[in-house]
Amino acid sequence: MTSEPLRLGILGLGIMGERLMRAALAHDGTQVTAIWDPGPAAVARLASITPDIMMSADAASVIAASDAVYIASPPASHIALGQQVLTAGRALFLEKPLASDLVAARGFVAGARGQRAAVNFPMASSPAIAQLRAWLPEIGPLQRIEITAAFAAWPRGWQQGAAAWLSERAEGGFTREVVSHFLFLAQRLGGPLRLAQARVSYPPGTGSETAIAARLSAGDVPVSISGGVGITLADDHNITRIQGSKGAIRLRHWSFAEKLAADGTWHAAPDALPNEKMRPLTLGGQLEKLAALTRGHAVDLATLEEALSVQEIVEGILAA
Structure with a gap:
């Protein structure tokens, strides 16, 4: 691989855009070249993080200045921006879900086949997931996967800046934002996803799901x-239990890989870290793989097809 850093552009400086930007600024192999977000608060946010990058005038200028572009804007804008990135011959790193319109997402994925594109499901680079995979031979053939996710409130406290769309049925909700990650993990562990039955509860009005x-x-x-x-x-309680014929392992609170002992107690991996400490490691791994993808190498980042499969299940649940 070349020693030249990856020139990364970012479209959307909300929570996810800021997280990847901070990871990229600390990553030797990545140079953040341009950022654009039309929100007035984003200019002040960018200035508070780094004085070295000025907010770009528009998406086109970010794309022109970059080798790869990360799209972290709200879902309704993903496809239009993603098409601009691919048309310009840049590598695309897209936040999930692919779009707010499932039919449009299918068309976009079909049209993007063979191009350099991936979706930011961080579990593709999570040390905790790598540990679970290392334990799989010990628990025998998989028998079932159980996913639980609970929240004191939605959106979560740290998401209030994006509550305008995260709290709405059209684009938001915890199934799209959180459960999708664990569906991606289940798909990677077991195979193609197929929905059999679902129930969903909504509040009055246009709010996102409550159960x-x-x-x-x-x-x-x-x-x-x-x-x-x-x-x-x-704020956020989640557990994904993976049951095998000879034992069980689980992912707890995003970053704790744990194994069930013979006495019925759960034991975390020796190097387990809370999510806020593991996240920079995971995002650094994502950036390494994005650089390799941009240079034409095969990587195990989430593909557009995998992301579409997850979205099909998510939307099927929400339409139940």
Whole structure:
């Protein structure tokens, strides 16, 4: 691989855009070349993070200045911006979901086949997921996967700046924003996703879901999902249990890989870290792979097809 840093452009400086930008600024192999966000608050946010980058005038100038472009804007803008990136011959790194319109997402994925594009499902580079994979031979053939996600409120406290769309049924909700990550993991572990049954509860008006329950499969592995708002005091409580014929492992709170001992207690991997400390490592891994993808190498970042499969299940649950 060349020693030249990856020239990374970012479209959208909300929570996710800022996270990847901070990771890129600390990453030797990445140079943040340009950023654009039309929101007035984003200019002040960018200035508070680094004085070395000025807000660009528009998306086109970011694309022109970059080798790869990360799109972290709200879902309704993803496809139009993604098409601009690919038309310009740049590598695309897209935030999930692919779009707010499932039909449009299908068309976009079909038209982008063979191009340099990936979706930011960080579990593709998570040390915790690598640890779970290392344990898989010990637990025997997979028998089931159980996903639970609970929230004190939605959006979560740190997401209030994006509440205008995260709290709405059209684009937001915890199933799209959170459960999708664990569906991606189930798909990677078991195989193609197929939805069998789902229930969803909505509040009056246009608000996003307050509870879900679903049964599906990942390949031949049964998967169950339950999630809800207002059922825990925690900002975010999630556990994905992976049951095998000889034992069980789980992912807890995004970053703790744990194994079930013979006495019925769970034990974390020795190098387990809380999510806020693991996140920079995970995003650094994502950036390494994005650089390799941009240079034409095969990587295991989430593909557009994988992201579309997850979105099909998510939208199927939400339409139940």
